[in-house]
Amino acid sequence: MNNNIVVLGLQWGDEGKGKIIDFLSKKANYIVRYQGGNNAGHTLVIDKKKIILHLIPSGVLHPNVIGIIGNGVVISPSDLIKEINLLKKQNINVIDRLIISESSHLVLKYHIKMDQSREKFKNNTIIGTTGRGIGPAYEDKVARRGLRVGDLKNIDFFSKRLKEVVNYYNYQFINYYKVPPVSYKDILKELLKIKNILFNIMRNTRELLYKIIINNNKKIIFEGAQGTFLDIDHGTFPYVTSSNTTIGGVFTGTGIGPKYLNYTLGVVKVYATRVGNGPFITEFFGNLSELFYSKGLEFGSTTGRRRRIGWLDIVLLRESIFMNSITALCLTKLDILDNLSEIKICIGYKNNTGKLINNFSYVENFSNDITPIYKIVKGWNVSTFGISNFNKLPKEAKDFVYLIAELTSTPVDIISTGPDRKHTIVCREIFT
Incomplete structure (x- = not known):
């Protein structure tokens, strides 16, 4: 029985995965994003109306579907809120059908500024990133200085860590890239405004998926972003993204094991x-x-x-x-x-x-x-x-x-x- 399927791209992204996931979602219960960030863009056309999603899983346009953003995704909280509000304006309410992993790392203003500063600084050797801060956010994750969604539960701890990381970036902005620094207070203030929304939708998604797979006869689609040859390990390095876009990203980006997948569709x-x-x-x-x-x-x-x-x-x-x-x-x-x-x-x-x-x-x-x-x-x-x-x-x-x-x-x-x-x-x- 094909209950748990993966849909991923086999080229360099832009293969049309969003449309296919949306099409398949009419028979699904859950759609799970497992890697990437808002550098991805899934374009959906329903009755000649175009909708572009960057973070929210494509299948949530179906009212029967619950969208899950796994721990392997890096989340820009401000862009996530914008996307939720954009869908709401089109009479698509997803806030009660959206769950994000408390272990997902945050993409913040200094990540975006670093991404764009590097591309300008490189001149003729640019990689061609989207400038959305995804690479620097994954770097912080690997370097163990990243901030996660769940860290917002303890504001004192979060504030202290945020100040340390902002100081780390500002030293580079001022002394190496010769650009203005970012404001620690402004970043914290913006996060405090939306933290309650994040609290209401954050969960231990690994535990949740385990319960769904083991205890329920539900249908799950695992949604890939970008494409195989943009994979950080297996793509055309260094002209790649900063996450694993291949099948391994499903396991590290959600916490489920390989034996729970039944079918993999390559777009x-x-x-x-x-x-x-x-x-x-x-x-x-x-x-x-x-x-x-x-x-x-x-x-x-x-x-x-x-x-x-x-x-x-x-x-x-x-x-x-x-x-x-x-x-x-x-x-x-x-x-x-x-x-x-x-x-x-x-x-x-x-x-x-x-x-x-x-x-x-x-x-x-x-x-x-x-x-x-x-x-x-x-x-x-x-x-x-x-x-x-x-x-x-x-x-x-x-x-x-x-x-x-x-x-x-x-x-x-x-x-x-x-x-x-x-x-x-x-x-x-x-x-x-």
Whole structure:
């Protein structure tokens, strides 16, 4: 029985996970975010109305769903409150259906200032962060100077620790980055205004999830943010995020064990995109890139930055499938390929001596020497937009799906043909 499933991205993020989680959530009871912060952006379109979530789990737009933010997520408290209020203005009340881990680390003003100061200071060597303070917050966590949501229960203790950390950052701001310091009093004052809201929704989420899984026959979706190759350990380092976006993040970010997961859905675009710097072997430019950019609305939902465009990379995809123990694939944005007479799929690489390269990890350090090897398939030149029945797809589109399943040795269970919930083909039911 597939009661506890994971939905995660197999590329560099922006694969369309938010829409798929929202679609699956109509049959779920709980949605659990397990890593990242408000550097993530999940765009949902319901009846032509666009909603972008950064921290709150995507499935909470369904009134039957309770959203849980696990200990692996770093939380900007001010942005969390803004998101709760934004949904409330749209008549979506989540405050009674939202739980946050008391062990989640806080993202505060000095983290954001440090993130942005570093990017400006680096000039030509910038990584391309979102500037939301996520990296510095994870650094504080690892360095054991971070402040957690639960620390707010003891304001005297919290105030003392906050002052120490602010002094640590301000020394760097003044003496190294030559920027104004942050105010300890202002940060504390802002937190005191909202601490009661946080108190009401904070819990020991590890204990809660254990009780839900052991004692109840409930359906849980674990929601990933970003994508596999932005993983701090397994991604295209240093052009990565600061958390584990791969399957291991589920366990460290919630406290549940591997035996409690029944199914892992890997979400992948039928082409590829990435935001920021780093290797991208199948990237292309020119008029075709402009077509994908405009038709696919390829700009970041968090930053608004333009995404780089490339062809689907099977080498990269195979490694993602292996790393994450993927059960099945979800292909998104099939309709973006509708007007192409031919479509390329990267099935391998070669270096400048002609040697064949069959693993993506080689690429990270030697990308300037690598060129992709493409398989060219026939396009379908008719609209697939909004189709929700696999049999109604044109033959060439079906063949394209079959080919991806064959090249990756992984079944395709879901296909997205547009941004709305109803623009979805279910090839095999997941919750059984």
